[in-house]
Amino acid sequence: MNALYSLLFVFLLVLIPLFGVDAAHMKTFFGVCIPVTAFIIFIIGFASKVINWGRSAVPFRIPTTGGQFKSFDPQLFKQNKYDCPQTGAQTFVRMVLEVFAFRSLFRNTEVSLHETKDGPVVAYKSSKWLWLFAIIFHYSFFIVALRHLRLFLEPVPFFVNGLEFVDGILQIGAPTMYMADAGLVAGVLLLLGRRLINARINYISYVSDFFPLFLILAVALSGIYMRYYAKVDVIAIKELTMGLVTFSYVVPETISVSFFIHVFLVSVLMIYFPFSKLMHMPGVFMSPTRNMPNDTRAKHHVNPWNPDIKPHAYADYEKEFGVPMAEAGLPLDNPDNGKAPEEA
Amino acid sequence: MPKADELFKSIDYAPPTTGWMETPVDFSPGNWCYPAKPEKIQYMESKLPGLWGEAREWSPGDEDWKLPSNWKEIVVNGFRERLDKFRTLKLFMDICVRCGACADKCHYFIGSGDPKNMPVLRAELMRSVYRGEFTLAGKILTKLTGSRVMEEDVLKEWFIYFYQCTQCRRCSLFCPYGIDTAEMTMMARELMHLVGLNTNWIMEPVSNCNITGNHLGIQPHAFKDIVDFMVDDIEEVTGRRVKAPLNEKGHDILFITPSGDAFADPGIYTFMGYLTLFDYLDLDYTMSTYASEGGNFGSFTNNETMKKLNAKMYAEANRLGCKWILGGECGHMWRVVHQYMDTMNADLQGDQMTTPVNPITGTVFDTAAATKMVHITEFTADLIKHGKLPLDPSRNDHLRVTFHDSCNPARGMGLLDEPRYVLKAVCNNFFEMPAGTTREQTFCCAGGSGLNTEEILEIRLRGGLPRGNALKYVQDKHGVNTLACICAIDRATLIPLADYWAPGVTVTGTHELVANALILEEGEERTMDMRMEALPGYEDEDDDWTPPNM
Secondary structure: OOHHHHHHHHHHHHHHHHHHHHHHOOOHHHHHHHHHHHHHHHHHHHHHHHEEEEEEOOOOOOOOOOOOOOOOOOOOOOOOOOOOOHHHHHHHHHHHHHHHHHHHOOOOOOEEEEOOOOOOEEEEOOOOOOHHHHHHHHHHHHHHHOOOHHHOOOOOOOOHHHHHHHHOOOOOOOOOOOOHHHHHOOOHHHHHHHHEEEEHHHHHHHHHHHHHHHHHHHHHHHHHHHHHOOOOHHHHHHHHHHHHHOOOOOOOOOOOHHHHHHHHHHHHHHHHHHOHHHHHHHHHHOOOOOOOOOOOOOOOOOOOOOOOOOOOOOOHHHHHHHHHHHOOOOOOOOHHHOOOOOOO | OOHHHHHOOOOOOOOOOOOOOOOOOOOOOOOOOOOOHHHHHHHHHOOEEEOOOOOOOOOOOOOOOOOOOHHHHHHHHHHHHHHHHHHHHHHHHHHOOOOOOOOOOOHHHHHHHOOOOHHHHHHHHHHHHHHHHHHHHHHHHHHHHOOOOOHHHHHHHHHHHOOOOOOOOHHHHOOOOOOOHHHHHHHHHHHHHHHOOOOHHHHHHHHHHHOOOOOOOOOHHHHHHHHHHHHHHHHHOOOOOOOEOOOOOOOOEEEEOOOHOOOHHHOOHHHHHHHHHHHHOOOEEEOOOOOOOOOHHHOOOHHHHHHHHHHHHHHHHHHHHHEEEEOOOOOOOHHHHHHHHHHHHHHHHOOOOOEEEEEOOOOOOHHOOOOOOEEHHHHHHHHOOOOOOOOOOOHHHOOOEEEOOOHHHOOOOOOOHHHHHHHHHHHHOOOOOOOOOOOHHOOOOOOOOOOOOHHHHHHHHHHHHHHHHHHHHHHHHHHOOOOOOHHHHHHHHHHHHHHHHOOOOOEEEEHHHHHHHHOOOOOOOOOEOOOOOEEOHHHHHHOOOOOOOO
């Protein structure tokens, strides 16, 4: 149900520019106003969310440690530097591995129950499917996004050209197929399929889990349609996009409606981003269980709101238990506490 | 109580046909821990006002939980306050993508199949309220974003499921963003405490710890009696009358262990192990009745109480003039010591306290320079490495040993190899449980964070399935008969767990085995272990054997 709702939403979103541009001829609105507004909402929303997180205190260092810590004897007990970092540099490497290689997800296992002749068995096997799907999706998306810089920069930077060359190195079809395009669609479909087919994952999925996947799929498909089938006027599009970057807006007449659909869907994604779970993108950098060294026993660390609380005073304790303490021969700070009430 | 194989067969991972928000919660007895006795709440309210709600008699099985009329305001305001005080909470409310990587990592889910025991959904119990009360999208789109407002049913659901989380953090290890359910459980419990939703198995230890110094409420003279009994027993086993200094001033080291070690089998054998070791070393140490608890039940209520109970350690070190603290075998005590103690209470450290130095080997524990607190397995490993302990591991030959990593030292510290090093030095037959169930991937005993209580025994045994099954594996494959651990809660909860899932395996602390193997003087002959059970070769002499001191 949640998946159907999401699919329906995305369909409706496609219809808006379709009618808006084709029937209502609102080319400037869909080519300039919407994307510019969306970009502003994206930047402000994204930044204010991150700032809002940053405003909250990190009172304690609570890294989740995965491996041996730095022992008093590092030769005898070898530290697992990147799962149980002790220094800033080691923590940095941990974060790089986390962000670029999805290391925690790489560790994923799957549990299964078996009844054997020797009794019940709980088995765990490595399960890297989610890791693989996520890697395909995220890297493809990242490459596709970077490639789009060609439209916003003049001259086109060397790394964008390089990326395009490598991405299209298979030289299939004309225009040359980009591997990242295929990867992005495959990644979305795999993640979507997992959410639909795996009953447990389906059970925990809301509209807000399906919607971004369908939306990104629609973005990708509209982009692919433009490039491989509609073969839109790229020169004209670059004219428009450069106009956006240089604040001198132009909307050439030769741009076809598929472009406006693509741009509209991307705009929706930008607007949706800061208010959704997609904010895991900046969030992963700020996760206190991952981005802090495990050095709390060695180094002092300050809690900005540390409450002023004192322990139950020993003096009170001795007052309460002084008599039996004295009888048991336990030393007292104040010998008077050891006297029975009638003696005192 | 179902039999082990029946219980196993009853586990079904297929989710229910109703959505999780529509699936009712089972409030029948056995699904919840008993609420705290009113006098415990009143006592804590008098010490830390404003954190506990109104003391009252109530039962989770009743319709009416006797919540204060403004309960919703209290909980929502408390939530808002904690979003500012803990970035973890705020961030973890926003960034979960519900990928489900954590879903089958929780021992309670593995043993129950209840989807609300999947960490992702356990946290959604809280996130749904966060979205409904604090975010614009959640307010507008409600169900489409999985949001809801705070209702009494929601709070009641919290009570069941946040007291069905042992804060073991196994899910956090696997989460691609490190989302820590333990942190959210802690926050949910803080909020529930504000309106008087609590459990006696946490609140009674908390109030005991504050009054008597330990969670069992053992008064100082009784504590001394217990220690004296142990000294007698050690003499019977080893022929040596050990010193057991209590509340003595002028020693360099203060030794603090969980009071569970002073209370019952098999913890007391571990305690006897410490005493034997320290006496052999002639260590300049004292124990304390006032700071006679390493475990910190406050960490299961709120951070204020955690701080207050923890503060006793430094206060007592100062009063007795100790330079550093040696800590016994305990799970969550060590998470608190390692990740919280210095941050909370460093200002209470006296000038006399210094970076710990092992007086026998001269090793400086720079890794503990801030807290001034060393783990006993670090200390003992250091002694063994320097050859300071004459050991006869063959005295543990009747034991085939495996090691259970306690969750907190494993995932909240990284203490993995030291206990193994000690165990391998003191016993000849050591076997690891299967990969995926040890070290940072260890499984909880299902009794942590104040859930070690009998009224939820079936839940505990279900949660104990992953650990119990791994134990069964090494029992069948290697004939393992002993499960060593470094946690007092483990020593209490793993016994019924082993009896249920791997009958025939006993539970031991690591230092019990150290004391078994430790040669106290040259040519010494040991005929029984610390449990006064005959060592191999001495079984037949039981009848006419007389302890050497008689």
